[in-house]
Amino acid sequence: MLRATILAAFAMALALPAARADDPVKAAFVYVGPIGDHGWTYQHDQGRLAIEEAFGDRVETLYVENVAEGPDAERAIERFAREGADIVFTTSFGFMNPTVKVAKRFPDVKFEHATGYKRADNVATYSARFYEGRYIIGQIAAKMSKSGVAGYVASFPIPEVVRGINSFLLGAQSVNPDFKLKIVWVNTWFDPGKEADAAKALIDQGADIMTQHTDSPAPVQIAGERGVHGFGQASDMDAFAPAAHYTAIIDDWSAYYISRVQAVLDGTWKSGDVWGGFAEDMVVMAPYTDLPEDVAADAAAMEAKIRSGEFHPFTGPIHDQEGTLRVAEGERADDGMLLGMDWYVKGVDDKLPQ
Amino acid sequence: MTGFEAVILTIVTAATPLLIAALGELVTERSGVLNLGVEGMMIVGAVTGFAGAQLTGSPYLGVVASMIGGMALAGLFGFLVLRLAANQVASGLALTLLGLGLSGMIGEAFIGQPGLKLERIHIPFLTDLPVVGQVLFGQDPLVYASVALAVCVSRFLFRTRAGLALRAVGNNHGSAHMLGVHVIRTRFLAVLFGGACSGLAGGYLSLAYTPQWVEGMTAGRGWIALALVVFASWMPLRAAVGAYLFGGALILQFHAQAEGIPVPPQFLSALPYIATVAALVILSRDRWRARNDSPACLGQVFVPDR
Numbered sequence: 001m002l003r004a005t006i007l008a009a010f011a012m013a014l015a016l017p018a019a020r021a022d023d024p025v026k027a028a029f030v031y032v033g034p035i036g037d038h039g040w041t042y043q044h045d046q047g048r049l050a051i052e053e054a055f056g057d058r059v060e061t062l063y064v065e066n067v068a069e070g071p072d073a074e075r076a077i078e079r080f081a082r083e084g085a086d087i088v089f090t091t092s093f094g095f096m097n098p099t100v101k102v103a104k105r106f107p108d109v110k111f112e113h114a115t116g117y118k119r120a121d122n123v124a125t126y127s128a129r130f131y132e133g134r135y136i137i138g139q140i141a142a143k144m145s146k147s148g149v150a151g152y153v154a155s156f157p158i159p160e161v162v163r164g165i166n167s168f169l170l171g172a173q174s175v176n177p178d179f180k181l182k183i184v185w186v187n188t189w190f191d192p193g194k195e196a197d198a199a200k201a202l203i204d205q206g207a208d209i210m211t212q213h214t215d216s217p218a219p220v221q222i223a224g225e226r227g228v229h230g231f232g233q234a235s236d237m238d239a240f241a242p243a244a245h246y247t248a249i250i251d252d253w254s255a256y257y258i259s260r261v262q263a264v265l266d267g268t269w270k271s272g273d274v275w276g277g278f279a280e281d282m283v284v285m286a287p288y289t290d291l292p293e294d295v296a297a298d299a300a301a302m303e304a305k306i307r308s309g310e311f312h313p314f315t316g317p318i319h320d321q322e323g324t325l326r327v328a329e330g331e332r333a334d335d336g337m338l339l340g341m342d343w344y345v346k347g348v349d350d351k352l353p354q
Numbered sequence: 355m356t357g358f359e360a361v362i363l364t365i366v367t368a369a370t371p372l373l374i375a376a377l378g379e380l381v382t383e384r385s386g387v388l389n390l391g392v393e394g395m396m397i398v399g400a401v402t403g404f405a406g407a408q409l410t411g412s413p414y415l416g417v418v419a420s421m422i423g424g425m426a427l428a429g430l431f432g433f434l435v436l437r438l439a440a441n442q443v444a445s446g447l448a449l450t451l452l453g454l455g456l457s458g459m460i461g462e463a464f465i466g467q468p469g470l471k472l473e474r475i476h477i478p479f480l481t482d483l484p485v486v487g488q489v490l491f492g493q494d495p496l497v498y499a500s501v502a503l504a505v506c507v508s509r510f511l512f513r514t515r516a517g518l519a520l521r522a523v524g525n526n527h528g529s530a531h532m533l534g535v536h537v538i539r540t541r542f543l544a545v546l547f548g549g550a551c552s553g554l555a556g557g558y559l560s561l562a563y564t565p566q567w568v569e570g571m572t573a574g575r576g577w578i579a580l581a582l583v584v585f586a587s588w589m590p591l592r593a594a595v596g597a598y599l600f601g602g603a604l605i606l607q608f609h610a611q612a613e614g615i616p617v618p619p620q621f622l623s624a625l626p627y628i629a630t631v632a633a634l635v636i637l638s639r640d641r642w643r644a645r646n647d648s649p650a651c652l653g654q655v656f657v658p659d660r
Contacts, residue, residue, distance in 0.1 A: 036461055128462075184608050202608075353618060
């Protein structure tokens with residue numbers, strides 16, 4: 001009897017690896033904020049849901065919210081690796097070093113880190129070219145503004161944000177060379193009250209187009225209340241200001257996440273770096289609403305030109321604030337310059353905080 | 355609307371939630387209880403207020419719901435620190451964490467929905483007066499309520515018997531107990547009042563300030579309110595002045611930036627706390643006043659032994 005039990009246990013143990021092959025792929029997500037931010041983390045979670053939708057039983061997803069950047073992150077990432085996750089997505093810049101550290105200890109687990117630059121055989125990186133969308137909303141702003149002044153609620157002076165400001169203004173200047181941009185730094189990614197206050201200050205000072213690089217729908221909501229217009233950020237925010245919301249730059253991670261999980265299923269996953277824009281469907285424009293037909297059509301046409309690679313928002317000549325030529329006539333800024341951007345283009349009415 | 359008027363209006367909106375939350379905490383601390391859970395009660399108030407307004411269709415019922423939400427959490431805190439005599443600092447911090455998590459759970463269904471806005475009042479003729487019309491007669495009802503609350507709390511604390519009893523409990527709970535004041539009951543009511551105010555302040559955010567629900571939308575305002583109580587040296591009218599100063603600094607900074615005047619945003623984010631430290635330094639120079647102002651039994655556990 002005892003022997004039979006032991007044999008059975010052995011048989012089960014032996015059978016286990018075989019059963020594993022049919023197990024679903026485990027995809028885990030580490031989020032920096034709450035899913036309920038209706039912005040950055042919310043969009044990553046939409047990507048996770050898209051995976052579940054696409055693969056059904058063949059995938060199992062796990063996630064953890066509100067992980068602080070730092071030692072906590074390492075613990076959260078390691079826990080997923082130990083629990084048998086096949087692929088772990090870490091979705092904030094500050095998770096870079098913890099991800100690389102954990103990846104060294106778990107060579108069989110695949111890691112994907114968003115917006116970073118450190119890679120390994122089992123660590124890939126990915127990010128999105130939001131600046132492509134910003135060029136388009138810059139053009140729309142210049143066409144729709146009566147005062148010729150736009151307001152920009154900005155978070156922190158890092159290259160990602162500076163690049164967005166520059167791209168927006170280059171787009172606006174392509175329509176109206178004298179277009180003005182007022183910038184307020186709120187020193188946070190997420191504080192609806194402060195973002196609203198900054199938007200009010202900007203509108204009180206003559207801006208009649210509101211745009212933002214912070215995560216809550218507050219600025220566009222204030223624009224709606226005050227009878228001016230604006231754009232959504234990260235997700236479609238039309239519901240918060242139905243009459244004021246022209247369009248939004250949406251982060252869409254679904255296609256990328258699906259392709260990466262597919263690669264794991266097929267056994268073809270390889271480390272790499274993807275910086276995707278319109279062409280990869282990573283950046284998507286929300287429907288153009290409340291716009292004259294020709295403006296909406298021009299915006300859609302520009303979107304197609306950027307998508308096909310026919311046009312690049314950072315095409316020279318581009319001068320910085322001091323008047324130094326940064327990108328020569330007809331040339332395009334390379335990715336290295338874009339990733340490290342710490343200067344304003346000519347025409348920005350602000351000094352970059354240090 | 356003139357530029358000046360617009361600035362004042364924005365300052366008032368920014369200061370109101372700070373003032374309401376600070377008044378509640380002020381009363382709680384005057385009774386000798388230190389509740390560090392303001393942030394948690396505020397965020398729960400924000401979500402219950404938003405939910406109440408969405409479900410009933412009335413922002414006013416939302417306001418009531420926000421107060422109930424804050425009070426529910428405060429009741430739990432009161433039970434822990436008064437009945438079970440738990441450590442107030444630890445319980446308060448736990449309350450903040452609990453509130454942040456709980457609000458996310460309650461609010462899940464409401465993400466991405468535009469909220470109902472508590473409309474500003476409009477009195478024909480008066481509101482249309484130049485310069486002062488909007489500021490004096492065109493605010494939302496809670497702004498007037500907050501100013502009235504500051505005056506009422508001040509009168510209650512220093513002009514009524516019940517206020518005297520509350521201060522006595524906060525200054526020397528042993529003596530108050532011997533004189534027949536019900537220490538635990540007084541403190542519990544003060545804690546509940548603090549919770550209602552914190553909840554209301556949160557409701558102000560999700561119903562009047564930015565009518566929406568997003569997780570973590572209080573973004574540290576509860577901590578500023580706590581600092582404000584110390585800054586005001588536990589005096590309600592000083593808290594009102596402080597709230598408008600804090601709000602004013604924030605808004606003027608944004609206007610300065612939009613004008614192109616470089617101000618380091620980090621410095622101004624830290625300003626409320628720097629001002630509080632400065633106020634503490636000034637207060638502590640005068641020994642007698644420092645002793646007179648702060649409730650002597652603040653944070654101390656009271657267990658009636660007979």
